[in-house]
Amino acid sequence: MRLNLVLIMLMSMLCIPAAAQLRTGASLPKLTLTSSEGQPIDLASFKGKVTLVDFWASWCGPCRVANKKLVKLYSKYKKQGFEIVGVSLDKDKAKWRDAIKKDKIAYVQVNDPAGFDAKSAVTFGVENMPASYLFDASGKLIAINPSEQQIINEINKAK
Amino acid sequence: MKTIYQLLLLTFAVFLPSASAYGQIQKAEIVATGLTCSMCSNAINKQLKSIDGVEKVETDLNTSTFTVILTPYNTITPATLKNSVEKAGFFVGSMVITLSLDQVVPKDNAAVEAQGATLVFVDSKEKVLNGQTRLKIQDKGYVTQKEYKKLQKSYSKYPTYSVENEGDFHVKVI
Numbered sequence: 346m347r348l349n350l351v352l353i354m355l356m357s358m359l360c361i362p363a364a365a366q367l368r369t370g371a372s373l374p375k376l377t378l379t380s381s382e383g384q385p386i387d388l389a390s391f392k393g394k395v396t397l398v399d400f401w402a403s404w405c406g407p408c409r410v411a412n413k414k415l416v417k418l419y420s421k422y423k424k425q426g427f428e429i430v431g432v433s434l435d436k437d438k439a440k441w442r443d444a445i446k447k448d449k450i451a452y453v454q455v456n457d458p459a460g461f462d463a464k465s466a467v468t469f470g471v472e473n474m475p476a477s478y479l480f481d482a483s484g485k486l487i488a489i490n491p492s493e494q495q496i497i498n499e500i501n502k503a504k
Numbered sequence: 505m506k507t508i509y510q511l512l513l514l515t516f517a518v519f520l521p522s523a524s525a526y527g528q529i530q531k532a533e534i535v536a537t538g539l540t541c542s543m544c545s546n547a548i549n550k551q552l553k554s555i556d557g558v559e560k561v562e563t564d565l566n567t568s569t570f571t572v573i574l575t576p577y578n579t580i581t582p583a584t585l586k587n588s589v590e591k592a593g594f595f596v597g598s599m600v601i602t603l604s605l606d607q608v609v610p611k612d613n614a615a616v617e618a619q620g621a622t623l624v625f626v627d628s629k630e631k632v633l634n635g636q637t638r639l640k641i642q643d644k645g646y647v648t649q650k651e652y653k654k655l656q657k658s659y660s661k662y663p664t665y666s667v668e669n670e671g672d673f674h675v676k677v678i
Contacts, residue, residue, distance in 0.1 A: 404565040405544045460563075461546040474544045 366470025373398075373484040374468050378432065378455035381445055386455050388430060388465075392484030395503050396428040397496060399477040400466060402435045403444035408475040412448040418493060419452045426482075427500050430455065434463050434474070525616045527603035527623070529580060530636075532572045536589050537597035537648065543568050547592035555580060555588055581621040582641055582673055597648050599641045600678065608633045610677055613662060620671070626662055627676045639675035644668055 367374070373396070375389040388398065399415060401408035412431075419429050429452035435441035436458045445454055457463035461471065469478060479491040482503045488495055534552075536542035543565055552561045552570060557578030562571040574580055586596050603618055609632055610625040617623075626642060642659070644652050659665040665674050 402544075406541050407544055461549065472546045473540075 367468070367478060367486055367489075369486050369488065371486045373480050373486075376465055376468060378457050378465065381442060381454040381456070386430070386453060389484070391428055391430065391480070393482060394426045394428045395482055395496075395499050396430060396480045396484075397477055397491075398430050398432060398469070398480070399475060400432050400434060400469065400471045401475050402433055402460075403437070403440040404435070405474045409444065409448060411475045411477075412444075412450060414493065416449055416451065418496065422497070422500050423452075425500050425504060427496075428452065432457055432465050434458070434460050434466055434471075436460060525605065525608045527605050527608075527616050527618045527637075528576070529578070529582075529601050529603045529618050530574055530576075531602040532574070532580075532582070532585055533598075533600045533602075534570045534572065534585060534589060535568055535597040535599075536570065536592075536594040538594035541568075542594050545592070545594075548589055548594055551588040551592040552585070555584060579619050581619055581671075582646065583621070583670060586645055596646050599646045600638050601641065601675075602636055602638050604635060605633045605637045608637075613664075622672045623675045624662070624664055624672055625677070626659060626665070626674045629677065631677075633677065638678050640678050642674045642676055643672075646673075 373389050373392055375387060377385050377387045380386045397415075399411070401412065403409070415429055415431075419427065431450060431452060431454045433441045433444075433454065433456045435444075435456060438456060438458065441454075441456055457465040460466075465471075469476070477490055478486055479488040479496060479499060481487050481499060487499065491499075536548050542548060543563060548570060549561055549563065552558055552572050557575050557580045559573045559575045562573070563569070564571065572585060582599055582601060585599065589596050605616065608616060609630055610628040611630055612625060612628050614628075615622050615624045623639065641647075642655055643665075647655065656666070659674070662674065664672055
């Protein structure tokens with residue numbers, strides 16, 4: 346009887362979907378997605394550089410506002426080895442490409458066309474957009490939704 | 505004579521659940537509002553999907569509409585859906601329900617019973633309803649605040665509207 350109870354408890358624990366949110370200290374996950382240029386890109390390959398992984402979608406208004414800031418930040422710090430990887434959750438690739446052009450995005454763009462159900466979104470634990478994840482040069486997650494100053498500090502630290 | 509008529513109407517309206525027709529809600533189209541972009545959050549989707557009787561939730565990004573498909577014989581009322589949107593931290597800006605009706609004449613103040621909720625017709629054109637019918641809920645909490653203020657004035661002719669009874673929904677055929 347007691348064993349049954351323990352078993353039930355264990356089962357119910359297994360049934361609770363583990364919040365797959367990346368925690369600070371986690372490594373850049375190995376996840377390959379297709380870039381806007383049609384190339385396969387593995388997120389883990391950015392290890393070695395301060396990298397911001399930014400989740401967005403063309404239809405997400407606040408994301409498009411954030412894109413403008415990221416474009417500026419990237420053009421200012423790319424020479425210091427700073428990288429941004431935009432992960433779009435757009436299901437409509439044409440709209441994604443249009444948005445890249447319109448927002449004049451020069452950093453790496455990949456597409457995971459399944460909205461919040463996308464594997465990348467689930468791996469990172471994205472529940473709201475925009476959502477960004479800052480990894481240090483050793484590939485460890487150091488902040489979720491960092492401020493611009495936090496990003497700049499990290500870039501300067503890596504010099 | 506007129507007062508007697510009004511009195512009769514009021515009595516009828518107060519004892520509303522004398523609905524003779526029944527319907528089953530099959531679908532609901534919800535537009536959520538809030539301080540942030542409702543489509544940019546996964547919360548509403550998750551809340552709606554967790555309701556017993558919800559088969560699936562589709563999102564239309566162009567119209568910011570959540571379409572909730574319900575299972576046959578579900579017991580979901582508009583209030584269940586509204587509560588779930590509010591639990592996710594948003595408000596309902598509009599809710600249109602689809603139900604199958606059989607030869608219902610939507611006279612003003614006439615009612616249809618649906619899963620225990622009473623649907624009262626307003627702004628009706630008295631055209632016989634048959635088959636799939638879309639009804640827009642006009643009550644407080646189901647329209648924007650601004651809309652509600654307007655409706656409060658124009659719907660003063662419907663005695664049950666201002667009562668804000670939780671189980672009564674005032675619906676307009678669309």
